Amino acid sequence: MDDHALISEAQKDILSLRGISALLDWDEKTYMPEKGIEERAHQLALIEGYTHDKMVSEELFSAVKRLKKENLAEKDSIIVRELFKDLEKMRKIPKELAESLVKETTLASGVWQLARKKDDFNHFVPSLERVIKLKQKEAHHLNPMVSCYDALLEEFEEGMTSEKLENVFVPLKEDLVSLLHDITQSHVYGDYTKTDIQISRADQETIVKDIIKKMGIVDETVSLDVSEHPFTTRIGEFDVRITTRYRSQMDCFFSGVHEAGHALYELGYPKEYSNTVVYDAPSLGIHESQSRFWENLVCRSNDFWEGYFPYFKRFLKNPLSLEEFFAEINHVTPSFIRTDADEVTYCLHVILRFEIERDLMNGKLSIKDTPRAWNDKMKEFLGITPPSDNKGVLQDVHWSFGGMGYFPTYAIGSIYSAQLFNAFSEENSNTQKLIKTQEFSPILEWLGKHVHEKGRTMLADDIIKKACGRGLHPKAYVDYVKGKYGKLYDL
Amino acid sequence: MDDHALISEAQKDILSLRGISALLDWDEKTYMPEKGIEERAHQLALIEGYTHDKMVSEELFSAVKRLKKENLAEKDSIIVRELFKDLEKMRKIPKELAESLVKETTLASGVWQLARKKDDFNHFVPSLERVIKLKQKEAHHLNPMVSCYDALLEEFEEGMTSEKLENVFVPLKEDLVSLLHDITQSHVYGDYTKTDIQISRADQETIVKDIIKKMGIVDETVSLDVSEHPFTTRIGEFDVRITTRYRSQMDCFFSGVHEAGHALYELGYPKEYSNTVVYDAPSLGIHESQSRFWENLVCRSNDFWEGYFPYFKRFLKNPLSLEEFFAEINHVTPSFIRTDADEVTYCLHVILRFEIERDLMNGKLSIKDTPRAWNDKMKEFLGITPPSDNKGVLQDVHWSFGGMGYFPTYAIGSIYSAQLFNAFSEENSNTQKLIKTQEFSPILEWLGKHVHEKGRTMLADDIIKKACGRGLHPKAYVDYVKGKYGKLYDL
Numbered sequence: 001m002d003d004h005a006l007i008s009e010a011q012k013d014i015l016s017l018r019g020i021s022a023l024l025d026w027d028e029k030t031y032m033p034e035k036g037i038e039e040r041a042h043q044l045a046l047i048e049g050y051t052h053d054k055m056v057s058e059e060l061f062s063a064v065k066r067l068k069k070e071n072l073a074e075k076d077s078i079i080v081r082e083l084f085k086d087l088e089k090m091r092k093i094p095k096e097l098a099e100s101l102v103k104e105t106t107l108a109s110g111v112w113q114l115a116r117k118k119d120d121f122n123h124f125v126p127s128l129e130r131v132i133k134l135k136q137k138e139a140h141h142l143n144p145m146v147s148c149y150d151a152l153l154e155e156f157e158e159g160m161t162s163e164k165l166e167n168v169f170v171p172l173k174e175d176l177v178s179l180l181h182d183i184t185q186s187h188v189y190g191d192y193t194k195t196d197i198q199i200s201r202a203d204q205e206t207i208v209k210d211i212i213k214k215m216g217i218v219d220e221t222v223s224l225d226v227s228e229h230p231f232t233t234r235i236g237e238f239d240v241r242i243t244t245r246y247r248s249q250m251d252c253f254f255s256g257v258h259e260a261g262h263a264l265y266e267l268g269y270p271k272e273y274s275n276t277v278v279y280d281a282p283s284l285g286i287h288e289s290q291s292r293f294w295e296n297l298v299c300r301s302n303d304f305w306e307g308y309f310p311y312f313k314r315f316l317k318n319p320l321s322l323e324e325f326f327a328e329i330n331h332v333t334p335s336f337i338r339t340d341a342d343e344v345t346y347c348l349h350v351i352l353r354f355e356i357e358r359d360l361m362n363g364k365l366s367i368k369d370t371p372r373a374w375n376d377k378m379k380e381f382l383g384i385t386p387p388s389d390n391k392g393v394l395q396d397v398h399w400s401f402g403g404m405g406y407f408p409t410y411a412i413g414s415i416y417s418a419q420l421f422n423a424f425s426e427e428n429s430n431t432q433k434l435i436k437t438q439e440f441s442p443i444l445e446w447l448g449k450h451v452h453e454k455g456r457t458m459l460a461d462d463i464i465k466k467a468c469g470r471g472l473h474p475k476a477y478v479d480y481v482k483g484k485y486g487k488l489y490d491l
Numbered sequence: 492m493d494d495h496a497l498i499s500e501a502q503k504d505i506l507s508l509r510g511i512s513a514l515l516d517w518d519e520k521t522y523m524p525e526k527g528i529e530e531r532a533h534q535l536a537l538i539e540g541y542t543h544d545k546m547v548s549e550e551l552f553s554a555v556k557r558l559k560k561e562n563l564a565e566k567d568s569i570i571v572r573e574l575f576k577d578l579e580k581m582r583k584i585p586k587e588l589a590e591s592l593v594k595e596t597t598l599a600s601g602v603w604q605l606a607r608k609k610d611d612f613n614h615f616v617p618s619l620e621r622v623i624k625l626k627q628k629e630a631h632h633l634n635p636m637v638s639c640y641d642a643l644l645e646e647f648e649e650g651m652t653s654e655k656l657e658n659v660f661v662p663l664k665e666d667l668v669s670l671l672h673d674i675t676q677s678h679v680y681g682d683y684t685k686t687d688i689q690i691s692r693a694d695q696e697t698i699v700k701d702i703i704k705k706m707g708i709v710d711e712t713v714s715l716d717v718s719e720h721p722f723t724t725r726i727g728e729f730d731v732r733i734t735t736r737y738r739s740q741m742d743c744f745f746s747g748v749h750e751a752g753h754a755l756y757e758l759g760y761p762k763e764y765s766n767t768v769v770y771d772a773p774s775l776g777i778h779e780s781q782s783r784f785w786e787n788l789v790c791r792s793n794d795f796w797e798g799y800f801p802y803f804k805r806f807l808k809n810p811l812s813l814e815e816f817f818a819e820i821n822h823v824t825p826s827f828i829r830t831d832a833d834e835v836t837y838c839l840h841v842i843l844r845f846e847i848e849r850d851l852m853n854g855k856l857s858i859k860d861t862p863r864a865w866n867d868k869m870k871e872f873l874g875i876t877p878p879s880d881n882k883g884v885l886q887d888v889h890w891s892f893g894g895m896g897y898f899p900t901y902a903i904g905s906i907y908s909a910q911l912f913n914a915f916s917e918e919n920s921n922t923q924k925l926i927k928t929q930e931f932s933p934i935l936e937w938l939g940k941h942v943h944e945k946g947r948t949m950l951a952d953d954i955i956k957k958a959c960g961r962g963l964h965p966k967a968y969v970d971y972v973k974g975k976y977g978k979l980y981d982l
Contacts, residue, residue, distance in 0.1 A: 016534050020511065023518060023534075031522070032730060034711040039727030043507050043514075050541060220525040236530030239523060 112400035152405035172474040198317040208256035232262035261294035268452025283460035288413020307436035334382035336391035350411040603891035643896035663965040689808040699747035721746040723753035752785035759943025774951035779904020798927035825873035827882035841902040909968040
């Protein structure tokens with residue numbers, strides 16, 4: 001077999017194995033009977049092992065290294081470049097460290113759940129300590145030339161650094177804190193009391209299916225299932241799954257739209273890179289920009305609801321006016337839980353985590369001081385103090401699975417989404433009308449052309465730079481929330 | 492690693508891989524979006540490859556051979572005996588032959604579906620010819636000392652031979668043909684016209700969940716999903732899935748009960764053989780006996796419906812008396828399609844297939860003469876002639892996937908189920924009352940003790956011999972159908 005055939009076969013197998021892992025994981029969260037969990041862990045570990053073996057194979061690495069030296073056509077050289085990065089990264093982590101990480105994070109997940117039950121951070125401390133030490137080692141293996149946090153951040157957001165983030169997050173924080181202050185002091189702030197939005201489970205299903213179909217989701221390639229925490233996963237190129245959950249209020253609708261945004265990205269990668277590592281997103285932040293784009297910029301907008309409410313309102317159990325409804329789904333309030341946060345406070349939750357995590361991983365904050373640091377920052381950013389660990393430092397699953405460096409991608413996604421929306425609007429003078437009439441195909445086409453079809457051929461920030469004129473920058477997001485919420489709260 | 496540790500780790504991995512295959516297959520039939528099929532085939536092939544590699548590993552085979560020579564405790568010697576059989580069988584088939592079989596049967600499945608669409612057996616002939624030739628080669632590798640058909644039969648029903656089957660099937664056929672004749676000539680035969688049983692989809696779900704729970708199915712280990720053809724699969728020791736389908740009439744109920752019978756067997760294997768190849772059924776026939784036991788002997792009986800109908804009848808859209816309902820679900824009629832057949836004609840459909848398949852595989856019947864042989868036997872056994880290939884020789888999927896030797900297990904299951912029911916009734920004088928009151932736990936316990944908990948420690952026929960006093964024998968089944976249908980049709 002020649003080198004080209006070898007690397008293309010290897011990539012196909014690696015992607016297939018990843019698809020199998022994705023299915024095992026998806027099934028665990030949707031249909032697996034409770035008692036299947038232990039066997040499932042063994043099945044996942046087996047597939048992980050096979051994937052690892054394929055990725056560290058000497059034969060594959062040698063072929064990639066040989067191809068790297070050749071004068072390749074553009075497409076091939078991109079594939080070889082990205083594949084080399086993936087393999088090199090995998091080979092940098094000693095096997096014992098990789099195994100310890102799997103073992104400790106599996107244990108830590110259980111301990112974290114127990115700590116949540118007890119509402120006691122101290123219970124989680126020894127586990128977290130072990131995970132952090134291992135992640136620090138991992139960071140050192142990945143890149144000893146940069147700070148520990150930056151090495152980990154690179155795993156989720158290639159090309160991003162703490163410094164770049166700080167340049168964006170510091171002014172963003174100031175603007176959002178000040179906007180939040182203005183909103184809560186606004187003379188109309190108290191006018192909207194919490195309104196109950198009640199829709200039957202069957203109707204929630206009808207609505208979510210209607211809206212994701214309008215976004216461009218087709219049954220032949222996407223299944224919609226139910227899980228406790230909504231997520232999107234790709235099991236094959238033509239097999240993407242999204243999940244949602246049925247609760248009262250609008251959770252099902254916005255979760256569905258959010259995940260559908262992820263799914264459209266997964267389905268839009270460049271077909272010419274099919275079955276290669278380039279058939280993927282370059283970062284989590286840009287992935288999140290797609291879900292946020294649809295969830296917030298499109299489907300939480302005034303334009304959208306002006307057009308959609310006449311159809312939608314028939315499902316409401318309690319009659320509401322468009323104004324009441326719109327105010328309710330855009331209610332801004334300082335709150336403890338990130339996943340419940342509104343568009344104004346959400347990034348503040350994320351920046352808080354970024355600052356704490358960065359200091360923790362770089363050894364500038366001790367684990368035992370973390371809850372205090374958390375609560376101090378909550379007070380500083382949002383003016384509130386969590387009454388307990390569950391509503392503070394214990395709320396997120398990320399540290400227990402070793403996902404340090406992950407959080408910033410949520411804010412990056414929000415920021416990118418506003419930048420992309422601006423760029424789209426500048427090119428399309430009929431944006432408001434498209435959204436009002438749910439004429440989404442020009443939007444999807446534009447996102448496809450400027451984001452999805454780039455796959456991993458470019459860094460995320462370069463994709464944004466090309467599409468929007470500049471890379472990560474807070475202005476578009478700040479302008480967006482100031483405009484929208486300034487109007488809503490009569491500032 | 493010592494030999495014991497080596498074989499136990501290998502078995503755990505092999506079972507885990509089989510569980511992964513089972514999940515990939517289950518998902519394909521339940522939730523996978525249509526377009527996922529091509530990638531799914533690659534994923535299944537990958538896992539097949541890994542399973543094959545593990546099973547033909549020299550290291551494992553050497554360990555098993557060494558252990559075989561040792562003086563082992565009973566449990567270990569059973570494990571080693573069964574594992575040796577599995578590995579030896581796998582090693583007997585040359586790799587090229589195994590690959591050709593996968594390739595040809597995959598193609599043949601597509602061709603068979605097209606032939607079904609065209610309703611034209613000739614379209615299927617060239618594919619079937621290739622599959623048969625490969626299966627004949629396979630049979631020769633498996634056991635050159637017996638007829639081709641017997642070598643293949645052994646794969647599904649270890650210890651069974653054509654001769655043994657003929658000794659059972661010939662008298663059974665005579666008795667069933669004569670009973671069918673008496674029924675259709677009965678003075679009350681025309682009294683029951685086809686009655687429509689209509690139950691809403693939601694109510695069908697309520698009823699099937701009620702009945703399988705009463706049988707002993709618990710949510711923590713069994714999921715119930717929907718597929719075109721109902722089936723049962725084991726993804727892990729504590730993760731068994733059954734599927735059903737929602738149609739009008741009683742299809743959902745009886746499919747559910749049938750599959751739940753399989754699932755209870757899967758969940759009842761001997762725990763001390765956990766994670767070994769002995770944690771399994773010794774044959775497909777005995778597996779089918781469990782589904783038939785619950786579906787027919789229990790849940791299609793007069794006793795059961797006397798007790799269950801008062802609850803059940805509230806779900807009927809059209810009012811029916813118990814007598815009308817019972818006559819409808821036990822209506823006997825010669826029909827073309829095996830899967831629609833009643834208790835009297837079902838085994839005749841199977842015996843027809845056995846006779847044709849045996850002659851085909853042993854070279855005594857040519858493929859081109861098969862449709863005529865089929866139709867002649869239909870006339871002889873059931874007095875009817877299929878109007879087309881789809882209602883005759885083309886109806887079953889089995890030949891396209893190379894499942895020659897599979898069919899007899901359906902009749903063996905029916906026969907065993909009656910033998911087991913007799914043995915249970917002899918030991919339990921209150922059988923009628925247990926069934927009438929849906930007090931199923933003593934039945935499940937008895938089946939557990941006499942069948943499920945044997946796992947693969949004994950051959951199927953030895954399990955039956957021990958539980959019922961003798962091995963496969965048609966008397967119990969003939970007595971059962973004569974008694975039940977003699978009464979129903981006033982013979």
